[in-house]
Amino acid sequence: PPPTTRHEHDDQDRLIGGLLSPAFDEQSCRSRYASSLYRRPSRFRPSxxxxxxxxxxxxxxxxxxxxxxxxxxxxxxxxxxxxxxxxxxxxxxxxxxxxxxxxxxxxxxxxxxxxxxxxxxxxxxxxxxxxxxxxxxxxxxxxxxxxxxxxxxxxxxxxxxxxxxxxxxxxxxxxxxxxxxxxxxxxxxxxxxxxxxxxxxxxxxxxxxxxxxxxxxxxxxxxxxxxxxxxxxxxxxxxxxxxxxxxxxxxxxxxxxFHPSNDVWGIVRRYYDAYDLARADERVGLQVRVFPEMPVPFENMYGQIVRCSQRHGLLPKVVQREDGAVSNGSSSAMASESRRKKLTSILVTSLFSEYYERIHGVYDTNPNVEVHQPSHEGEQRTEALGHNQRALAEIYLLSLCDRIVTTAVSTFGYIAHGLAGVRPWVLLRPPSPEARAEPACVQSKTVEPCLQAPPRGMCGAVEGATDMGALVPYVRHCEDSHGESQAA
Ligand code: GDP
Known part of the structure; x- marks a missing residue:
């Protein structure tokens, strides 16, 4: 049976408050009407x-x-x-x-x-x-x-x-x-x-x-x-x-x-079932994007994830030991976690497997935390259909999460939290690959994607404005690129 937290999957849900037309053949695109069964209800309603x-x-x-x-x-x-x-x-x-x-x-x-x-x-x-x-x-x-x-x-x-x-x-x-x-x-x-x-x-x-x-x-x-x-x-x-x-x-x-084709939806469903995501009380998505132009070394990036998580309580009880390794917390903390029996599923997406491996190792002995990563492609291959299908499936899986941690400046992450309707925790871009990002992350004020390319000039009332972010109250600077860009 399809997993759902609701008893009824009525038309309001199926059609996302009227956003979707009811006129489609369901089989030609199974994700269209089924997606809402896999999501918590959005806090936004279409007008x-x-x-x-x-x-x-x-x-x-x-x-x-x-x-x-x-x-x-x-x-x-x-x-x-x-x-x-x-x-x-x-x-x-x-x-x-x-x-x-x-x-x-x-x-x-x-x-x-x-x-x-x-x-x-x-x-x-x-x-x-x-x-x-x-x-x-x-x-x-x-x-x-x-x-x-x-x-x-x-x-x-x-x-x-x-x-x-x-x-x-x-x-x-x-x-x-x-x-x-x-x-x-x-x-x-x-x-x-x-x-x-x-x-x-x-x-x-x-x-x-x-x-x-x-x-x-x-x-x-x-x-x-x-x-x-x-x-x-x-x-x-x-x-x-x-x-x-x-x-x-x-x-x-x-x-x-954006409705994933039946092929892509097949990938989403396979992972969803294999990871038993329906069973998780909380799904945390972690998107780690290491850009070729900002090759942050593994230990720096991993350290940043840990600092972000500790500061805001994102991943369950990860603490860093004196020697720099990460452990599961004290045994008493673990015991109390177990008693609550709250199951957290952590979904890692990255082109590389090392973040998943480290985090998986941390929770290896904790029955209340599961860590998964669908694929690790190694490199971007936008020209290949299969690669794009996996990428879309992962964006989609991330978008099913309750909390999402994304990497600054990554449009891959923007789509995931935008679809989810969740304000992401953004791992900030350090000034240089070896430098420490401070703070490690901030929560975005919006679920909107960032424009990334602020206009240099505009017309009419806004002509000559030096700060586009100050023009209208709902256009703001993005958190993720040092105040230069804007979000609507
Ligand atoms: P951006 O470069 O982070 O802004 O995101 P884009 O989606 O525009 O380009 C990055 C591309 O690299 C993606 O479309 C994928 O092809 C690939 N990629 C990056 N991160 C991941 C990931 O976590 N999983 C998968 N499957 N592909 C990824």
């Missing part, structure tokens, strides 16, 4: 307005998406190289960049952009992404169909691409004033290049008005640029209604969009 906008979006996607006559028409225009003056359907085509976490952040952001601007979201899914997620929109598809006129995404959409909005503006081939822009004289598509430091390239009201004239837009990004919309007066009213709880924007978007 009625969000639910209504999603249903309207789905209707538009069916009307304009692949397979529909309007889609055929729009593709013909794209093929002709000219933008049509009036088009019932407009599109945002997302193309992947960087690791899975980065991809999910930018895909979620692109969907919000599509919602706000009445575009239809389509996904360019190379083979390593194909089969990772279920279709999110009922009665249609978000995947670019075979025969789509743009094929060489990697070659076409680069920094220097003449189709990039930023480059068109710089070359003077397009005006920044929408009144001087005639839709039918525009090229058939525009490339919105929002990778890392370019997030401010197109978020002036004036830019948005020009961009609105393009029926086809290709978006490439590796950050959570959804935060940017909160700085734009034009979107603020709608965002307020969509997300009265500002902290839960990505949480709702991710739970709506």
């Amino acid at each position: 009625n307005h969000l639910v209504e906008r999603l249903r309207r979006y789905e209707a538009r996607h069916r009307r304009c998406g692949p397979g529909a006559p309007l889609f055929k028409e729009a593709v013909e225009h794209l093929r002709s190289g000219r933008n049509a003056a009036r088009s019932e359907c407009q599109y945002a085509v997302w193309t992947p960049f960087n690791g899975l976490g980065n991809r999910m952040l930018s895909l979620g952001s692109t969907f919000l952009y599509a919602l706000l601007t009445d575009r239809v979201l389509l996904v360019h899914a190379p083979q390593e992404l194909d089969g990772l997620f279920c279709e999110p929109f009922p009665g249609s598809s978000w995947t670019l169909p075979a025969g789509f006129p743009i094929t060489d995404f990697a070659g076409t959409f680069t920094m220097r691409s003449p189709t990039s909005y930023k480059n068109m503006r710089q070359a003077g081939s397009i005006s920044g004033d929408h009144r001087n822009v005639t839709a039918e004289r525009l090229p058939a598509y525009v490339f919105l290049d929002l990778i890392q430091s370019f997030t401010d390239a197109a978020f002036c009201e004036a830019d948005q008005r020009v961009l609105a004239k393009f029926n086809w837009m290709v978006v490439k990004s590796d950050v959570y640029f959804a935060s940017m919309f909160f700085l734009m007066p034009a979107y603020q009213g709608e965002l307020e209604r969509l997300f009265p709880e500002k902290e839960a924007v990505f949480h709702h978007l991710a739970r709506y969009l």
Whole structure:
């Protein structure tokens, strides 16, 4: 029987308060309606307005998406190289960049952009992404169909691409004033290049008005640029209604969009059952990411985890002995733990097995603590489907945890706590690999992901602001990268 803490799995739970459409075939994507059985109820509720906008979006996607006559028409225009003056359907085509976490952040952001601007979201899914997620929109598809006129995404959409909005503006081939822009004289598509430091390239009201004239837009990004919309007066009213709880924007978007395919769900289920996670009273997720550009040595990183855990009581009773080794605590502490019989399951995710091995060793003799690690891939291999499937399964398993400890700056961790709706404990990045991070960790004030690439310039009321974090009350600095970045 499916594990659940609730007696009934009613429609409210199954459909996440109306977030999900009931119109899907259950077998084609088992994770979609079953996920809520594996989670504790979220403390966030989708607003009625969000639910209504999603249903309207789905209707538009069916009307304009692949397979529909309007889609055929729009593709013909794209093929002709000219933008049509009036088009019932407009599109945002997302193309992947960087690791899975980065991809999910930018895909979620692109969907919000599509919602706000009445575009239809389509996904360019190379083979390593194909089969990772279920279709999110009922009665249609978000995947670019075979025969789509743009094929060489990697070659076409680069920094220097003449189709990039930023480059068109710089070359003077397009005006920044929408009144001087005639839709039918525009090229058939525009490339919105929002990778890392370019997030401010197109978020002036004036830019948005020009961009609105393009029926086809290709978006490439590796950050959570959804935060940017909160700085734009034009979107603020709608965002307020969509997300009265500002902290839960990505949480709702991710739970709506990202459903692991049956293959990935199979991996999640296998681990869930093998580790008997249903039995645990508390599930603690520990995500240890050692970045190639910040190669923190094992002992430093492990020490940081222990300091964080001790300070905030995250892992059960880990104490450090004088000799630097870690033990299970005094025997009396252990005895009292046993008496309570509270079972804690610690889920470690990392590319390496050494953290798991050390922690597993610490709790080896404690029957109330179980330690697991699904895989240790050794290195990032974003181009391999199997590798990505395991990565998604682990993000998902982490997101089933009650408490989550993540590594600063890791988008992998952002997705996990965002999906979970849990404020993570963030292991702070030390100033250098050998230096000590102080404090070892802080609890994030939000479940939102961090933007990581604060805009250098903005427009209108916020033009010239030096501190984006002080502009609107719900945009704040991230905890994890020395006050430079922001979260919505
Ligand atoms: P970030 O680099 O930490 O921001 O996260 P990304 O997800 O964008 O890129 C890191 C990639 O490395 C992941 O997508 C995985 O492919 C791989 N990876 C990193 N950490 C883990 C892990 O704990 N488990 C697995 N299975 N893969 C990981």
